[in-house]
Structures are given as structure tokens and as C-alpha cells.
Amino acid sequence: MxxxxxxxxKPVEPVxxxxxxxxxxKEFIPLKEIEKLSIRLYQILLSGQQGDVCNFEPSCSHFAxxxxxxxxxxxxxxxxxxxxxRCHPFSFSYVPTYYRAGFVPGRGIKILEKPEDVxxxx
Amino acid sequence: xILLLAVVxxxxxxxxxxxxxxxxxxxxxxxxxxxxxxxxNSDADSIRYRIVYLYTREGLYGNAIxxxxxxxxxxxxxxxxxxxxxxxxxxxxxxxxxxxxKKLGLIDLQEGKFKEGLKKLGMxxxxxxxxxxxxxxxxxSVIVPGLGRIYAGRVGDGIYTLLTIASTSYFAYSFYxxxxxxxxxxxxxxxxxxxxxxxxxxxxxxxxxxNMVKEKFIQGIEGxxx
Numbered sequence: 001m002x003x004x005x006x007x008x009x010k011p012v013e014p015v016x017x018x019x020x021x022x023x024x025x026k027e028f029i030p031l032k033e034i035e036k037l038s039i040r041l042y043q044i045l046l047s048g049q050q051g052d053v054c055n056f057e058p059s060c061s062h063f064a065x066x067x068x069x070x071x072x073x074x075x076x077x078x079x080x081x082x083x084x085x086r087c088h089p090f091s092f093s094y095v096p097t098y099y100r101a102g103f104v105p106g107r108g109i110k111i112l113e114k115p116e117d118v119x120x121x122x
Numbered sequence: 123x124i125l126l127l128a129v130v131x132x133x134x135x136x137x138x139x140x141x142x143x144x145x146x147x148x149x150x151x152x153x154x155x156x157x158x159x160x161x162x163n164s165d166a167d168s169i170r171y172r173i174v175y176l177y178t179r180e181g182l183y184g185n186a187i188x189x190x191x192x193x194x195x196x197x198x199x200x201x202x203x204x205x206x207x208x209x210x211x212x213x214x215x216x217x218x219x220x221x222x223x224k225k226l227g228l229i230d231l232q233e234g235k236f237k238e239g240l241k242k243l244g245m246x247x248x249x250x251x252x253x254x255x256x257x258x259x260x261x262x263s264v265i266v267p268g269l270g271r272i273y274a275g276r277v278g279d280g281i282y283t284l285l286t287i288a289s290t291s292y293f294a295y296s297f298y299x300x301x302x303x304x305x306x307x308x309x310x311x312x313x314x315x316x317x318x319x320x321x322x323x324x325x326x327x328x329x330x331x332x333n334m335v336k337e338k339f340i341q342g343i344e345g346x347x348x
Contacts, residue, residue: 077315077319078318078319078322079319079322080319081315081316081318081319081320081322081323082319082320082322082323082326084316084319085271085279085282085283085286085316085319085320085323086276086279086323088278088279088282
């Protein structure tokens with residue numbers, strides 16, 4: 001009987017030690033963090049009051065945040081400035097925008113209604 | 123029930139079902155059914171090419187290449203298709219193993235060597251597309267803000283940028299004249315921010331314009347070659 005048990009019951013294997021890799025801490029760059037914080041503050045305090053008005057997806061503030069986070073303070077801020085200069089109602093000539101502007105006789109350039117099929121781009 | 127279906131469903135039925143799914147536009151399920159058919163008929167290369175076609179239509183060149191590697195007869199069609207798939211996937215180094223003819227000129231075109239590419243393709247009469255200089259675009263933006271973007275064909279962006287930089291600079295100057303220094307610093311900072319962004323953006327915009335021109339040119343040639 002004991003012999004049978006000894007054959008059937010497998011010895012308990014020792015539990016392998018779990019090795020948890022520590023996440024590498026990102027390098028703290030003050031200028032980068034200040035820029036990111038200012039964008040976050042804008043998103044919390046101001047952006048909500050404007051509503052959904054950006055032409056792009058993701059919106060300019062999200063793009064700027066990601067750009068700074070990925071490419072650093074210098075290149076990120078340049079990319080953000082470039083993006084802001086591209087986000088305007090006059091871009092309708094080559095981009096179907098969210099809020100389109102068009103020439104209305106007698107009323108000049110007017111922001112037209114939101115098109116039904118919104119096609120956003122990066 | 124599944125077991126019963128597995129017994130009842132013959133390879134012919136699977137193939138017919140796959141064709142139906144493909145006709146209905148259900149591409150991914152059709153691919154699954156075609157693969158199921160291959161389980162029964164592993165030597166059916168025509169079905170493999172069908173799967174490759176469907177993957178290519180969806181832009182999944184990596185998956186298509188994986189399926190192509192299982193093709194049994196490595197004939198000229200196999201080489202042509204593999205070359206095409208590697209070309210479309212942008213893996214130009216691998217294309218040389220499969221293409222040996224004038225189509226290799228397309229790779230030169232993709233790499234920006236227009237003269238060599240056209241020579242290989244036997245299209246010497248065609249003139250290469252006219253590219254614009256990104257450095258010139260950036261320099262134009264240094265001289266007049268927004269001009270680089272207009273040079274890249276983005277007139278709306280150029281005018282908007284000029285207005286933005288002009289207005290922020292004007293505000294900075296007027297605040298400075300009224301001895302309101304905080305306002306002057308804020309607007310001067312904004313002005314520099316947009317000015318630097320414009321120079322950078324103009325460089326990028328001209329590069330994007332060049333890429334667009336190159337893509338259109340190559341698409342035109344691809345239409346003749348393939």
C-alpha cells in the first residue's frame with residue numbers, strides 16, 4: 001500500500017521563485033513635465049468649455065501631449081506648434097474638416113454646418 | 123452538433139461556403155474556411171493563391187507571405203507573387219531574390235533613384251517628377267512666415283500662419299509700448315512658438331508634398347508595369 005502511494009503520489013515540486021521585473025523609471029526632465037502639465041491643465045480647465053471643435057483625431061492637445069512625451073520637449077513643442085497652425089477652418093481646400101468654412105454670397109466666409117459623414121484624420 | 127456538422131460538411135461544401143462568404147464580402151471568415159479546406163486538400167495551391175489574394179486585398183502582406191511560403195510548386199507565378207508581396211510590404215531587399223527582370227526599376231523609384239529606375243524599366247522618355255526642396259521651404263518661412271507652406275501647396279495654412287504670427291507679434295509690441303511687460307512676454311513667447319513651428323512645419327509640409335508627388339508618379343508607372 002505504502003509502495004503504491006509512493007508511486008502514485010508525485011513529490012511536490014518546489015514553487016519557482018517569481019521574478020518581477022521592475023519597471024524602468026522614466027527620466028525626469030523638468031521642461032518636458034512642465035509642458036505636459038500645462039497641456040493637462042488646459043484640457044481640464046479650458047478645453048471642456050470649448051466643446052468638440054478640433055479638426056483632427058486625436059485632438060491637438062492630445063497630439064501635443066503625445067508628441068512631447070515621445071519626442072521630447074523640443075521636437076514635441078515644434079510638432080505641436082505645426083499642428084496648431086494646420087488646425088483651422090480654411091483647411092477645407094484639401095481636407096474635409098469637422099467645421100467647414102465656405103463662401104456664402106452676401107455673408108462672406110461663414111462656418112458651415114457639420115457634415116453628416118465626419119471624416120477625421122491624423 | 124458540431125461533431126455532426128464536421129461529419130456532414132464535406133470539403134466541397136466547405137469550399138462552396140467559403141466562396142459564398144467571399145462573395146458576401148466576409149473576407150476573414152472566407153479565409154478561415156479556405157484554410158479549413160486546405161486541411162483536407164493540402165496540395166490545392168489554387169486555394170492558397172485565393173487566400174493570398176484576399177490577404178493582399180486587405181493589405182495584410184505579412185500574412186499573405188506566410189501563406190505563400192506553404193505553396194508547393196515554386197514556379198514562375200510563385201516567384202512573381204512573392205516579389206510583388208515583398209515589394210508591397212516595403213521589404214525591398216527580399217524582392218531581389220524573386221524578381222530578376224525590369225520590374226526591379228520600381229525599387230529604385232521607391233528609393234528615390236528616378237533616373238536609374240526609369241532606365242531599368244525602359245522608360246527613358248519619361249521625365250522624373252519635379253521635387254521641391256524642403257530646405258528652401260524652411261528658408262522661405264524664415265523670411266516670410268507662412269511662405270514655406272504656400273510653397274508646399276498649402277495656401278490656407280500659409281495665410282493662417284502669417285495671420286497668427288503677425289497678430290501675436292503685434293500684441294507683443296503693443297503691450298511692450300504700453301509698458302505692460304507680462305503681456306508682452308507672453309505674446310512674444312507665443313509668437314516665437316508659432317514662428318519656430320512654422321519653420322519646422324514648412325520643412326515637413328514640403329517633404330509630404332514630395333512624398334505625394336513620388337507616390338502618384340510611381341502609381342502611374344505601376345499601372346503600366348503590373
